Amino acid sequence: MLQVSRKFEYGLHAVTYLAMKGPERVVTVKELAVEIGFSQVFLAKAMQSLNKAGITRSVQGVKGGYTLAKAPDEITVGDIGVAIEGEPHLMRCSGDDCQCEIESNCSHKGYMFSLQKRIHDLLAETTVTMLINKYR
Numbered sequence: 001m002l003q004v005s006r007k008f009e010y011g012l013h014a015v016t017y018l019a020m021k022g023p024e025r026v027v028t029v030k031e032l033a034v035e036i037g038f039s040q041v042f043l044a045k046a047m048q049s050l051n052k053a054g055i056t057r058s059v060q061g062v063k064g065g066y067t068l069a070k071a072p073d074e075i076t077v078g079d080i081g082v083a084i085e086g087e088p089h090l091m092r093c094s095g096d097d098c099q100c101e102i103e104s105n106c107s108h109k110g111y112m113f114s115l116q117k118r119i120h121d122l123l124a125e126t127t128v129t130m131l132i133n134k135y136r
Contacts, residue, residue, distance in 0.1 A: 007046050014066075018067060026063060029044045076128075
């Protein structure tokens with residue numbers, strides 16, 4: 001069925017961890033990997049995507065690492081997902097280049113688009129602050 005990628009999970013945990021450490025605390029990928037229990041190499045790739053999207057900020061130098069580039073209440077789970085995976089598409093016909101052979105007479109297309117919108121809306125309304133406060 002539906003399953004989020006490991007890279008998305010890593011990114012979500014990393015952003016939450018950074019948020020809990022506070023805006024001034026710079027955290028290394030090694031610390032993130034040890035504290036969360038993830039692969040340092042794979043986590044570094046997720047952090048690059050988050051940095052490129054402007055969710056995190058990299059700090060260079062001996063005491064370098066990552067910190068959040070925005071406040072936790074300004075970062076949504078959807079932002080993290082798009083940064084890591086790109087725009088979500090549950091089915092082949094939801095992208096710009098539909099590759100489905102039955103798209104023109106599909107009886108489930110409306111339901112699937114509705115499902116995709118509900119998932120998108122949930123991710124877009126859930127902030128990192130909400131994750132920390134509600135699901136701890």
